[in-house]
Amino acid sequence: MDYTYLTTQVKLLGTVAAGWPSASEEELRDTVSLDEFLIGNREATYMIKVSGNAMVGAGILPGDIVLVERGRIPKDGDIVLAEVDEQWVMRYLKKQGTKFFLASGNDENAVLKPIQSLMIAAVVTAVVRKYHLV
Amino acid sequence: MNASFSKAILHIDGDSFFASCEQSRNPTLKGKPVITGKERGIAASMSIEAKKLGVTRAMPLYKIRKLIPDVVILPSDYETYSMLSERLYTIVRRYTGDVEEYGIDECFADITGMDKPFHMAYEEIAECLKNDLYRELGFTFSIGLASTKTLAKVASNWKKPFGLTIIRNEEINDFLKGLPIGKVWGIGYRSTPKLIMKGKRTAFDFVSSSEWWIKNNLSSPFYDIWQELQGIPVNALQLLPKDSYHSIQKFKTFTPPSADFDFIFAQLSKNIENACIKARRYNLASQYIYIITRTQEFRHATREIVMSHPTNIPAEIFPEAEKALRKIWKPNILYRATGVVLQNLHPPSVQTDIFHSEKKFEKYTKIYTSVDKVATKYGKHSLFMGTSWRAHNMLQHLSQRGDIPERHGVRLLGENKRKRLNIPMFLGKVV
Numbered sequence: 001m002d003y004t005y006l007t008t009q010v011k012l013l014g015t016v017a018a019g020w021p022s023a024s025e026e027e028l029r030d031t032v033s034l035d036e037f038l039i040g041n042r043e044a045t046y047m048i049k050v051s052g053n054a055m056v057g058a059g060i061l062p063g064d065i066v067l068v069e070r071g072r073i074p075k076d077g078d079i080v081l082a083e084v085d086e087q088w089v090m091r092y093l094k095k096q097g098t099k100f101f102l103a104s105g106n107d108e109n110a111v112l113k114p115i116q117s118l119m120i121a122a123v124v125t126a127v128v129r130k131y132h133l134v
Numbered sequence: 135m136n137a138s139f140s141k142a143i144l145h146i147d148g149d150s151f152f153a154s155c156e157q158s159r160n161p162t163l164k165g166k167p168v169i170t171g172k173e174r175g176i177a178a179s180m181s182i183e184a185k186k187l188g189v190t191r192a193m194p195l196y197k198i199r200k201l202i203p204d205v206v207i208l209p210s211d212y213e214t215y216s217m218l219s220e221r222l223y224t225i226v227r228r229y230t231g232d233v234e235e236y237g238i239d240e241c242f243a244d245i246t247g248m249d250k251p252f253h254m255a256y257e258e259i260a261e262c263l264k265n266d267l268y269r270e271l272g273f274t275f276s277i278g279l280a281s282t283k284t285l286a287k288v289a290s291n292w293k294k295p296f297g298l299t300i301i302r303n304e305e306i307n308d309f310l311k312g313l314p315i316g317k318v319w320g321i322g323y324r325s326t327p328k329l330i331m332k333g334k335r336t337a338f339d340f341v342s343s344s345e346w347w348i349k350n351n352l353s354s355p356f357y358d359i360w361q362e363l364q365g366i367p368v369n370a371l372q373l374l375p376k377d378s379y380h381s382i383q384k385f386k387t388f389t390p391p392s393a394d395f396d397f398i399f400a401q402l403s404k405n406i407e408n409a410c411i412k413a414r415r416y417n418l419a420s421q422y423i424y425i426i427t428r429t430q431e432f433r434h435a436t437r438e439i440v441m442s443h444p445t446n447i448p449a450e451i452f453p454e455a456e457k458a459l460r461k462i463w464k465p466n467i468l469y470r471a472t473g474v475v476l477q478n479l480h481p482p483s484v485q486t487d488i489f490h491s492e493k494k495f496e497k498y499t500k501i502y503t504s505v506d507k508v509a510t511k512y513g514k515h516s517l518f519m520g521t522s523w524r525a526h527n528m529l530q531h532l533s534q535r536g537d538i539p540e541r542h543g544v545r546l547l548g549e550n551k552r553k554r555l556n557i558p559m560f561l562g563k564v565v
Contacts, residue, residue, distance in 0.1 A: 039557075041270070042221075042224075043221040043224050043225050043270050043271075044269070044270035044271075045557060046159070046557060046558050046559065046560055047555065047557045047558075047559050047560070048559060048560040048564060049544060049546070049559070049564075050564050051563050051564050051565070052563070052564050052565040054565065065546060067557075068560070070269060070270050070271070070272050071266075071269030071270045081560075081564075083161040083164070086161050086162045086164065087161055087162075087562065087563060087564075087565050088161060088560065088562055088563065088564045088565070089564070089565055090564050090565075121161075121272065121560075130546075130547045130548065132547075133547060133548055134548065
């Protein structure tokens with residue numbers, strides 16, 4: 001399949017669509033912007049640029065922008081952003097019995113450490129990866 | 135009617151706001167003495183840890199370094215602070231529509247009557263708000279609850295950080311007895327010694343004075359303060375964000391200082407462009423413009439420019455500004471700052487009987503409408519006058535003061551020098 005063929009096809013689709021009434025505000029009222037789609041509680045949402053490899057297994061690559069929400073109650077299985085020894089640590093939060101653990105995204109059994117007292121700063125709510133400038 | 139509160143006014147005050155913004159987004163800064171204001175050479179804000187070690191506001195940085203050798207000193211990132219400030223106002227507005235955005239790190243809120251819809255006492259609303267702010271912004275605020283703005287200010291300052299202080303009408307005097315008169319909002323450093331001379335050492339001394347004494351010895355703002363301190367609301371909340379200005383000022387320091395006329399004029403031109411951008415945003419123009427210079431020795435010179443008509447177009451102001459600067463500039467003297475004030479602002483207009491200037495006015499309006507559109511799309515100062523080139527072409531502060539905020543060094547795909555995503559970014563490595 002070559003590009004010319006594809007372009008022609010797109011054009012044809014446009015022709016078929018002609019004749020429908022133009023987009024009305026009524027119909028577009030229930031659409032949301034990408035901002036609204038990705039962000040729940042705006043006042044509590046922050047972003048962070050990922051630098052480590054720990055969550056590659058979860059699909060979060062170095063260089064990705066991750067949206068996190070402060071103050072959200074973390075649940076078992078959530079990806080969280082914690083503060084450990086003056087560093088941000090992004091891991092799965094796992095619960096076993098009454099204890100919480102941080103687990104790597106690459107090997108779920110590789111547990112970081114059981115949590116004695118740990119500051120969970122925020123819960124990861126979305127990942128943004130951009131491939132082109134615009 | 136609640137006897138303890140004539141009105142329920144909250145004052146919400148950030149604890150070490152700028153330094154807290156920095157600490158909350160970067161775990162390497164937690165628990166450490168952190169100062170912001172590197173670009174100014176003085177402490178703009180200091181973390182609680184730095185305060186405990188004796189740092190005060192506006193203390194010169196070299197003194198701070200002597201006091202705390204391992205102190206962290208950061209350049210101000212006003213973009214991030216402003217985003218968090220907007221979030222502060224938005225969170226407070228969950229509880230009431232009546233919010234006065236008093237400063238970047240503080241606001242007043244009138245929650246009178248909100249106890250009913252929320253099914254909470256005023257004290258509980260304040261407590262909820264305090265917790266929301268901590269949970270969602272990641273740093274603490276201190277809140278005061280009282281019947282007036284002046285008392286709410288006393289209350290928010292009573293216990294810091296993360297305090298919630300409530301001053302009920304029946305408890306007012308307990309708070310005012312130990313409070314030095316100079317600590318009262320609205321009583322400045324000039325009036326303080328005068329009031330002390332008259333025997334008003336504490337806020338209680340002041341508030342116990344008779345109405346007759348206050349009216350006969352002091353001006354009317356003091357009468358307002360006297361009433362407010364008794365729990366009688368006088369100062370209404372200013373609810374609307376500022377949407378108009380009487381004057382616009384742009385003043386900027388540069389390092390190293392310079393004796394070069396062209397360079398100093400470029401700095402002045404940049405300030406004029408900045409002031410005009412703001413004036414155009416509010417559709418205002420000025421006919422009476424002041425330029426200011428400051429020398430290395432902190433001597434100031436000013437000169438007024440009277441334009442033929444109110445304008446907000448840099449190209450019209452530059453020739454006059456250059457003449458004015460020549461009048462006050464002296465050779466072989468080092469200058470460290472320039473500034474401009476646009477006075478008596480009104481919507482732009484031109485005398486319609488002068489055909490030539492009307493044409494020119496239209497032309498400039500067209501050009502600058504485009505300049506502003508380009509700026510909206512590509513960032514402020516995407517287009518500027520060649521005159522300002524030498525100011526735009528360098529950092530405002532060479533040397534250490536010129537460090538840029540760390541966030542400005544992180545450029546996401548599609549961000550440029552001027553335009554960044556409008557979500558605050560956490561800093562530091564993610565491992």
